[in-house]
Amino acid sequence: MHQRFNHAGLSSNLVNYAFMSSTTSNTQDPTIRCDGVYKIFGDNADQILKSSGGAVDAEKFKEQGCIVGVNDASFEVYPGELLIIMGLSGSGKSTLLRCISRLTQATAGNIYIDGEDILSLNNKKLIELRRSKMGMVFQSFALLPHKTVLENIAFPLQVKGVSTKKSIERASEMIELVSLSGRENYFPRELSGGQQQRVGIARSLAIEPDIWFLDEPFSALDPLIRKEMQDEFLRLQGVLSKTILFVTHDFDEALRLADRIAIMKDGIIEQLDTPANIVLNPASEYVRKFTAEVPREKVLKIETVMEPLNSSDEISDLKISKDAIIETVAESVLSSDKPLSVINESGEIVGSVRASKVISLLFGGASQATAEQSVGQGEAGQTL
Amino acid sequence: MMATLRENKFLQLVLLIVVFLLMYTFIPATEGNWLWRLPPLLQQLPVVINNSVDYLMFDWWLIDVYDPEFEEYEEKPLMRQVTRSISDAVLFLIELIREIMLGGVKTIVAFSSWDWATANQWARFPGLPWTVVTGGVILLGYALSGIGLALFVGFAFTYIAIFGQWEPSMQTLSFVLVAAPIAILIGLLLGVWSYRSKTVENVLNPLLNIAQIMPHFSYLIPVMVFFGIGDHAGAIATIIFATPPMVRLTNLGLKKVPAEVGEAGLMSGCTNWQLMRRVLIPSARRDILLGVNQVIMQCLAMVVIASLIGAKGLGNDLLIALNRLRIGLALEIGVCIVLIAIVLDRLSLAWANKQTDYFADQSFKERHKHTIWFVGIAAAGIALAGVGQMIFKDGFNYLFLIPHNKGITTEPFWQAGVDWMWETFFYTLKGFNEWLIVDVLIPVKKAFLAMPVAATFTLAMGVGFIVGGIRSALIVGGYLLFIALTEWWDRALITSYLMTMAVLISGFIGIVVGTLCAQNATATRILLAWCDTFQTFPSFIYLIPVMMLFGVTDTSVLIAIVVYATIPAARYTVIGLRSVPEELHDAGSMSGVNRLQRLTSIELPLSFPHMALGINQTVVFALAMVIIGALIGTDDLGQLILGSLSDRQGVGNGLVLGFCVAFIGLAIDQILRTWANQRKAALGID
DSSP, rough: OOOHHHHHHHHHHHHHHHHHHTTOOOOSSSSSHHHHHHHEEEEEHHHHHHHHTTTTOOOHHHHTTOOOEEEEEEEEOOOOEEEEEEOTSSSSSHHHHHHTTTTTOSEHHHHHHTTTEEGGGGHHHHHHHHHHHEEOTTTOOOOOOOOOOOHHHHHHHHHTOOOOOOOOHHHHHHHHTTTTOOOTTTGGGGGGGHHHHHHHHHHHHHHOSEEEEEEEETSSOOOHHHHHHHHHHHHHHHHOEEEEEEEEEEEHHHHOSSSSSEEEEEEEEEEEEEEHHHSSSSSHHHHHHHHHOOHHHHHOBBBGGGGOOTTTTTOSSSSTTTSSSSHHHHHHHHHOOSOEEOOTTTTEEHHHHEEEHHHHTTTTHHHHHHHHHHHGGTTTSOOO | OHHHHOOOHHHHHHHHHHHHHHHHHHHHHHHHHOTTSSOGGGHHHHHHHHHHHHHHTTTTTEEEEEEETTEEEEEEEEHHHHHHHHHHHHHHHHHHHHHHOOBBSSHHHHHHHHHHHHOOOGOOOOOOOOOHHHHHHHHHHHHHHOOHHHHHHHHHHHHHHHTOHHHHHHHHHHHHHHHHHHHHHHHHHHHHHHHHHHHHHHHHHHHHHHHHHHOOHHHHHHHHHHOOOSHHHHHHHHHHHHHHHHHHHHHHHHHOOOOOHHHHHHHHHOOHHIIIIIHEEEEHHHHHHHHHHHHHHHHHHHHHHHHTOOOOOOOHHHHHHHHOOOOOHHHHHHHHHHHHHHHHHHHHHHHHHHHOOSSSSOOOHHHHHHHHHHHHHHHHHHHHHHHHHHHSSSOOOOOTTOTTTSSSSOOOHHHHHHHHHHHHHHHHHHHHIIIIIIIIIIIHHHHTTOOOHHHHHHHHHHHHHHHHHHHHHHHHHHHHHHHHHTTTHHHHHHHHHHHHHHHHHHHHHHHHHHHHHHTTTTHHHHHHHHHHHHHSSSSSGGGGHHHHOOOOSSHHHHHHHHHHHHHHHHHHHHHHHTTTTTTHHHHHHHHHHHHHIIIIIIIIHHHHHHHHHHHHHHHHHHHHHHGGGGGGGGHHHHHHHHHTTTTTHHHHHHHHHHHHHHHHHHHHHHHHHHHHHHHHHHHOOO
8 A cells, every 4th residue: 555655656756857857957947046145134234244255154244143044045946846945944944945935135146036136126026926926835834814715725816806706716726626625614723734734735826826935834744644745745746847946854855855955054055966966975974964864765766776788688578767766666676587677758778677786775785886876977966 | 258249139139128227217307418308300390391281282383274153264273273173073973972872963963053953853863772772782792702791781781771870871882982993093003003113113112111001190181281171082081091002912913923924925915005904914813802802991991080081971970979978879880880891891802702704605684684683673672662652651761761860779778788887897997997097007108208218219229230230220210210309209109108008918919819729720710700800890990899898098098909909910820820831740740749849849930920020010000099099088199190180280290290100110110020031031931
């Protein structure tokens, strides 16, 4: 049962990765581009930043009564990509997210959304941007306590001036999308945490935003519900393909969902890369600590243990995708006496994988084996 | 030695008391000795205030105003025109509601003229029969809360009607129904503004602090000067008095809205106005509605006091009854005020707690069922009044309005009761009364008056320093200095003496009772319910029963203060003790404490900050009551404030005296609050 459940979740993951591989080639214009973004809290943050001449040292700023929230963040997010910002509390991940949604004003730097510099938008334009392009989900759900489920979901449409009839219609669709039918007239306090967050998700999607911000959306939920919501989230993303910025402090969650992960510490992005590369090539000691306990098979794709096609080999008819996570196909590989064929997105056989490789990955010697394999992988990702 | 002294606060306190006693003993009470009494350098302050007010009202910024009577332009001061239009507007609203309830012609006149109204007698609105009003509030009670509240408000209004207090009650109600919404609106606006602007908040905060501790009387005098005398003046004084808690609670409620909810509103694309109106204010609904409830309570507390500047209604009648020592009648009227207070309190709380139910598909009948019911009640009531017209031939239609002196009255019964009590307990009560006055109150009062000003400053500032360092000492000193430089230092000492006595007794009773009740969940609930009920009584009411027993003496005032001021002490003690986390109880139990040890070593230390805040409130309550005590005769600041009410040049005196009272309260507030906050921080409780 558990196995099948997992598969269901991952099949959409597969779609993502397929989609991803075309985006990492950077042919498209980025949806979000951050360029040297700083957020410094404190009364005279501007002056201190100016006088420091660009180099921001959190310790020194603290002496002057300023807290550094985000320190020189530069990165790009491409259409349909799911970027997870990962860090412990106080690492500045939520602040960075709020800078991009302009809930807080960045102290310095540029943030572009679809090529438009949002830091220079006036209030009216900003409201317009939020009404047309952005949706956000909050950790504590942030539902309006005086409105019902239906009213909460219809709220962004109503402030936008959509007619009551249309907004109710649209809200009802959203309720169906997040499987809350029958609870339209409940108040938030009458719902469980998971249900409340479904409402939050539906509300954030009501205006059909291009960019979806999620600030620790599942952190306040019980582990079992969290797992369920993650699956739900992957299902939704499989259908909707939004450009997503997702903040979490849960590394497992990040690995499970992300196309790419940005790991933050003290306001600095320590590393920004695909899950596999972060596990295989941690850029710093700090990142290594996170990855130390991570089971390789949960992160790595078949690609990393694949061997080039050798015509002398006898290959099984069973085909697996090179983008499949090892854990999910391990059983098939191990139970087959012949190596399995590995195919790419277009269905061509590009290599084979044998049980012994998988076994050595699962039960020791893994790090060396994979380290060798992954040398060629490092280039695709961006290391900071 | 010095090091130990710096560390040990207890030693510091002992040293301070020693110094105080030495100064007390050795500073001679002679004229011109500055250590004994400071010279009244601020003597001219009231005069300056008077002159400025006069200038503002009569000479400042003259404008041309068209006078329709003489058909020409006249030069009039702007301020006077402004206050006059405000007065007119408020008066119009009061009359409007009053005439809906009681009938009358002034509203019609406002839109036509006296001549027209006299010529067209049919246009006179007769007022609603009491049965309709009563039915209406019962319906309201039912709609907001259910059958329980409906029964209670039904009982209250029926009581008012059949005891012949309908007319004054409706007069009072009409003025509360005008004052409360205006106060609520102003409070809401200021609260929102102070939420949005830090500067505004910083300006408003000290003003609110003073406003909440200024004696009620002090508001009356400037209002009287600016707005004259009458129902509108009473309403305006009430508005000024009732607004501060609304500002506070609105601000607090908005601040308590989780940041993420505001952000969710922003990300939904709200404009600033949409964010405030559709997200923040509705989310802060509960606190804001508690503010509404507070406003209503403050309005009723002002009912009696506002009658001093001409507000008609129950307050006025009560004052007259008390002055004639008709205790029984006063009691009946008092019960009416209390009933109205409780009714409005419960109705507004029920409204606060009612969650809007949202059903998408309700039939017309469902949605408007309360309106339909009300129309039915009105029709039935009017029909009944018509029947009454036929039954009662002697000119009084009891089904329409039970006149003032034709209702049931229990006055003879109460009067007999008072007489009986006097006869039965005369010697006991007299003995107690005399003992209290001669052996306790007078010596203490003398001791207070014999205190050199230098000693007072040393004690107060010393305590301030021990608790909150140099800053607190200076603040406390500043407050005292103002009082000492006026010519009323001795009066202030008398006020302080009454207050101190009352706070000591109230604090003791409150903490003991609170501690005992906190041991048991049921007792706690009962005590809190009692506190809630007693707190809705306008402070003035407390004077009635004590006057029944002790006549017009300091004892009466003291006992009234004690009864009134015990409420917060008990309430905060209970809440403090009950808020000790369950886990700490368990931890204590597992460490093997017995009940007494748990109380002394866990519960009490953790609830000291709460208790200190309770005592702080006790001080505020006691001060308010000391001043109101002036109405039955004291010789402190309150009496002077009351006196300045009837003085043409009273504004300056009244205000300065009011500040004196407020500063006594604020000085104590500074010390207690600082201490409580320190303890809270040290204990890590919010």
